[in-house]
Amino acid sequence: MPEFDLDSFKKTWQEQKVKPKYNSTEIEAMLNKSSRNYVKYILWISIAEFLIILGVNIYYSFLGDDSNSFIRILGKLGVQNSTDLQTSFGNLYLVLKTISLIITAFFVVRFYRNYRKINIESNLKKLILQIIRFKKTVNLFILANILLLIVFTAVLTVFTFTVLSQQNIHLTHPTLIGFVVGIIVMTIISIVLIWIYYRVVYGIILKRLGKNLGELQKIDSQQE
Secondary structure, three states: OOOOOOHHHHHHHHHHHOOOOOOHHHHHHHHHHHHHHHHHHHHHHHHHHHHHHHHHHHHHHHHHHHHHHHHHHHHHHOOOOOOOHHHHHHHHHHHHHHHHHHHHHHHHHHHHHHHHHHHOOOHHHHHHHHHHHHHHHHHHHHHHHHHHHHHHEEEHHHHHHHHHOOOOOOOOOOHHHHHHHHHHHHHHHHHHHHHHHHHHHHHHHHHHHHHHHHHHHHHHHHOO
């Protein structure tokens, strides 16, 4: 009986060709399905964000006192409360909330249209292009929210100084510095919080979608 050679057995076993579990067509189909699901998740999240913003706006329009909170802040700076002041700020605040809703609704529609195109697309090259466009739209949505915060902060700051000027109120040097520094710090903190939110909520999905996109591009290059 010949002696059993373990090293020879290992070498023979390693040289055997392993049949792949899935072929490229099956892998492509799975990547397509998961990519469409990731796009759908982002669509759902954006719809939820729009509904939350809408709900908050409706609540504060009828029950809340967020505008009164800002008026109280102005009061601490020496601004005299009046009907004209409340009306002016109320109109400004309504415009800002409306702009926020319009921008969010715009991107919800864009996400939905992109999802529809990706969901029905069967051509691999066109699907890859649709996914790339979708990722760009998501990044634009994140950037738009950050810019929106900066613009809103700038508008409220200009409104504050305009009211101070109209009422001939001159802030002392320490108060002015504290006010400006406070605005800058709060804006930076808000931007960081927004960035963290989108990094966690959207970033995880976009990372997985990007991985799928890379695999689809490999399959596409192999088919050429």
